[in-house]
Amino acid sequence: MRLIADSGSSKTDWRGIDEQGQVSQFRGVGFNPYYQTPEEMATELNDEFLLNLKEDVKSVHYYGAGCSTPINKAGVVKTLQNLFSQAEIHVDHDLLAAARATCGHDAGISCILGTGSNSCDYDGKDIIDSRPSPGYILGDQGGGGYIGKKFLRDFINDDMPASLKEAVIERFQLTAEIIQDNVYRKPFPGRYMASFCRFITEHTHDPYCYLLYYNSFQDFFKMHVMRYANFEDKPVSFVGSVAFYNSDILRKAAADLNIHVHLILESPIAGLTLYHKNNL
Template sequence: MILIADSGSSKTDWRVIHQDGKISQHRGVGFNPYYQTSEEMAIQMRHDFLVNIESEISEIYYYGAGCSSPERKFEVEQALRTIFSKAEITVDHDLAAAAHATCGHQAGIACILGTGSNSCDYDGKNIIDSRPAPGYILGDEGGGGYVGRKFLRDFINDDLPSEIKDELIDKFHLTANTIQEHVYRKPFPNRYMASFCRFITERKSNPYCYNLFYDSFQDFFDTHVCRYQNHLEKPVNFVGSIAYYNSDILRKAAIDRGLNVNIIIESPIAGLTLYHQEKL
């Protein structure tokens, strides 16, 4: 059997391709070797879903955030080997997952707008160019952590519209001290900041919320898409919850820059499943 994983900082989609072609699936917590050690990831991976199929898995294809260097890929592989000691394991970057799922065998620009953000230029076979992805403190333009950080900063500085701020306090009992506690003292501050994007999306008819996404997407285009050669002639594809649930704003922001947006999907896992099914 083949095990496929598409992992971001917030969640991991797992798919198992059985010998008879049947597919089973599971969603679990996310992993990122930039923020977690092999030991920490291994502990979180040891839940029933994976442990119960340990002896049946012959191949693993793991696509993950933070897996851009050999060192980070090795850390993820070591975590997987604590369960799957005999399987053949391939660890690749989440950009490869985005490119395979959205571009297929065609050239295009593949982008990730989830908790974090990233992008690459793909020639139909290989990633030929990519932009730096320094993480949620120094980058992640357009991603959930980036949008959430701007939103929470405006809350602290009293720059939110009064009706939005009142709803936020009523729903989350939010205070500046609570925000700072989560951002500076608790683990996974990027997930915490990104968690407010659902609240913002649900209120995107409000000009403030709309423009928060719109401006963040323009920042992403400036830092990523518009740096690629011939970017106006290439289809631009997106994966990730921020892109998917705010696709109307994303497409408008792209049109205003002359960009040709093609596919916007929430997760690449279905495309990856089809891609690896060919191996059976």
Template sequence: MILIADSGSSKTDWRGIDRDGNVSQFRGVGFNPYYQTPEEMATELNDEFLLNLKEEVVAIYYYGAGCSTPENKTGVATALGNLFGNATIKIEHDLLAAARATCGHEEGIACILGTGSNSCDYDGEEIVDSRPSPGFILGDEGGGTYIGKRFLQDFIHDEMPAALKRKVSERFQLTAQVIQDNVYRKPFPGRYMASFCRFITEHVADPYCYLLYYNSFQDFFKKHVMRYKGYKEKPVSFVGSVAFYNSDILRKAARDMQVKVHLILESPIAGLTLYHKNNP
């Protein structure tokens, strides 16, 4: 059996493919080696679905957020190796997952708009160019954490519509102190800030929420897509929940920036499963 994982900071999609081509699936917690040690990741891997497969798995293809440096790849491989002792483990960046899932063997620009954001220029086989992705404090334009951070800033500074502020206050018992405790004292502040995207999407008919997404997506295009050579001619595809559940706004923001949107997928895992079935 081969095991495929697509992991972001919030969740991980797993697919197992047995010798007969049958597929099993599971969704678990996310991982990011920038914020977690191999020991912490190994603890999170002790899930029933994975434990039941540990003797059968002979190869793992893991695509993950933060897996852009040799040190981070080694950390993830160590965590996986503790559970899957018989498997050959291949660690790749989640950008390659986005490219393989949306472009296959064709050229294009592949983007991630989930909890975080990222992008690359793909020639059909390899990533040939990419933009800096310095994380939620210094970057992540267009991603959930970036949008959630702006939303919470506006809440604190009383710069959102009063009716909307009342709704979010009542739903989350939100105060400035609660926000600061979650951002500065508790683990995974990025996940916390991104969690407000569900509320923002539910209220996207409000011009404030619509423009929060629209302007954030345009920030992403300016910092990422428009920096690639020939971006107006290449198909631009997206994976990630923020892109998927706000696709109409994303397509409008793209048209206004002369960007041609191709595919928008919630997750690359189905495309990756097909890719690895055809490229064992």
């Protein structure tokens, strides 16, 4: 069996492909070696779905957020090897997952807009250029954490419409103290901030929420896509829930900058499954 994983900071999609090409699937928690130790990751991997497969798995193709450095890759490889002791382990960056899922063997610019954000210029085989992705504090333009951070800051500073703030308080019983506790004291503040995107998406009929997405997407295009050579001539594709559920705003923000958006997927896992299934 070949096991494929696409892991972001919030969730991991797993697919198992057996020798007959049959596919099994599971969704678990997300991982990021920048924020979690190998021991913490190992604990989360003790899931019934994975434990039931571990004796049958011959190879693991893991694509993960934070897996761009040799140290982080090595930690993830070691953790997976401990569980799947008989398998070949392949660990790659989630950008390669996005590129393979959206572009296949064609050239293009592939982007991630989920909890965080990232992008690359792909020649149909390899990533030939990418932009820095310094995380939710210093970067992640257009990602859920970036948008949620702006939203929560405006909530604290009374810089959003009063009616919208009342709706936030009614929905979440939110206070400035609760926000600060979750951002500064509790683990995974990026996930926490991104969790408000569902509410923001539900209220994009409000100009404040619409512009929050629109301006954040334009920040992403200017910091990422427009930095690539000949970006106007390349199809630009996206994976991630923020892009998928706000695709109309994303396409508008792109069109206003003469950027051609090609494909928008909620998750790359289907494209990755097809990619690896064809290579069985």
